[in-house]
Amino acid sequence: MTNKRSTERYDSISEIVDVLSSLKDKSKEKESKIDSLLQKANKKISATEKKELARKKEKEKIDSELKFLDYSKNSLFEKFSTRVNELNENLERAQIQISRNSSQMTISFMGKSFSISFYPSSDIPKRIKAQKEASLQYQKRQHGFVFQQPQATHLERDNVVLIGQIVLPANSSPMQNMGYNLVLRKANQEDLYGEWWVVWFEDSALSQKRPLNLHYAIPIPDFYEEYEFGRMRAMHIRNMRMNTLEAEGIDRMIEKILE
Structure with a gap:
């Protein structure tokens, strides 16, 4: 507007208004573009934060579950260790030996032993x-279609979170080794401690071989199917029984290596 050459000046006020309006529109367009970019950036940050939060929660859940399982294993080991220590205090010439790590325990006496071990909870x-x-x-x-959704398994209904076994080996066949399966059950999802149960199997009258009159543990993966049969009390080649792990069950295993 103040250019010395008249030809380079605006011809009218309306032309000046148009220029100012165009500058305002460009400013708005620039602001709009910035807003769009900021929204995309914030959306990505938000999505990343949500993923990280979900990852942390999942990790906390896994860590909590692992701590619970470690605590449960140790509490079981301590029950056996306490009983063995009570016996060793009164033994004079030989001691019952215990060896253990985070996932397995072996108790032995003069050439005989039984082991406690666990399968992956996952x-x-x-x-x-x-x-x-x-x-x-x-x-x-x-039928060509699904007419009924599968019902909850007995593993789910019983809130089974860990499976193991106590075995006194005597034969290469697992079904001829005296022992129990171990099952850690929660009363509900909020149960902080759970409870140890022993499960044992015996050959029934339906078995093709002569009943062994021996209770034994079933290894994974066969245990899953046998547990369902046993909980349904279905006619089967094996009978299944279960009970909470009591002191007498611990004594029974220790007694076997003392015989």
């Missing part, structure tokens, strides 16, 4: 999922 939800998927596939093959 295998339980995988197995439950596989059983339900197998049920769905069976229905589709038989």
Whole structure:
């Protein structure tokens, strides 16, 4: 507007208004673009933070579960250790030996021993999922469609979170070794401690071989199917019984290596 050459000046006020308006529009366009970029950046930050928060929660859940399982294993080991120590205090010429790590314990006396061990806890939800998927596939093959959603397994109903076994080896066949399966059950999802149960199997009259009159543990993965049969009390080649782990059950295992 103050240019010395008249030809380079604006011709009218309206032209000046148009220029100022265009500058204002460009400013708004620039602000709008910045806002759009900021929104995208904040959205990405928010998504990343949500993922990180979910990851932290999952890690905390896993850490909490692992601590619970470690505590439960140690509490079980301590029950056996306490009983063995009570006996050793009164033994004069030989001692019952204990060896253990975070996941296994072996108790031995003069050449005989039994071991306590556990299977991975992560295998339980995988197995439950596989059983339900197998049920769905069976229905589709038989009927061409799913007419009933799979019911909760007994592992779910019993809130089983860890499976193990106590075995006194005497034979290469697991079914001929005296022992129990160990099952850690929670009363509900909020249960902080859980309770140890022993599960044992015996050959029934339906077995093709002569009943061994021996109770034994079933190794994974067969245990999952046998547990379902046993909890349903179905007619089967094996009978299953279960009870909470009491002092007499601990004494029974120790007694076997003292005989």
